[in-house]
Amino acid sequence: MDRETTTRPLRADARRNRDRLVAEARAAFDRDGVAASLEDVAARAGVGIGTLYRHFPTREALLEEVLRERFDALGATARALLDHASPRAALRTWARGFAEAGTTFRGLTAALSATLRDESSALHASCASMRAAGQALLARAQRHGDIRADLTVAELTTMVFGVAWAHEQSPPQAPADLDRLLDLLFDGLSPR
Structure with a gap:
């Protein structure tokens, strides 16, 4: 979260600007992917680009x-x-949600993948928390002998991002089946 909102509450007009920026960013990312123009986001929210950067100093902070x-x-x-x-089913259900989250906006899979490795990124804390929750599911599946014991959560999330990326990149007329790709992945993660 940006420094302004953590040190003191926003004035009502600043809160409205922030809320409009988030709503317009969501629409722009949905329409144009994560590379959407931040200048357009600010203009559609009815504020200047300086106001956007005052609330969200980076694209990643807004995302x-x-x-x-x-x-x-x-x-x-x-x-x-x-x-x-x-x-095993619990871990797969979580992995499917993780893959779906990665394809929310075009280009998000690559942005999230890089974020998981960059501790200074605004997205890292949210991703780290989500990954820690997945770690608990992975450890449980490994204790039960459902998933190979040498798999790390970092490797799992990388592979799930790969599945999400393949799904995202497939042509609209013949989309890759996300569930089929996850089934193949989880078959490969079975203990030998």
Whole structure:
């Protein structure tokens, strides 16, 4: 979160500007992918580019705000899945949600993949929290012998991003089946 919102509450007009920026960014990312023009986002929100950068100093900070709810939901899903009868099915369900989150906006998979390795990124904290929740599901599936024991959560998320990227890049007339790709991945993750 930016320094302005963590040190003192926003004035009502600043809060409205911030909310409009987030709404317009969500629409722009949906329409044009993560490379959408920030100048257009600001103009559609009715503010100058300086106001956008005052609230969100980087594209990643704005993207993190747009994706925060989805990331929080994935973390909550992971925690709820810890009680699932099948640890393997629970991990796969979480992996599917993770893959879907990665394809929310065109180009997001690459941005998230880079973010997981960059601790200084605004998206890193949200991704790290989501990945930690997935780690608990992975460890449970490994303890039950459902998933190979030498797999790390970093390797799992990299592979799930690969599946998400393949799904995202497939032609619209013949989209890659996300579930089929995940099934193939999880078959390969079975213990020998």
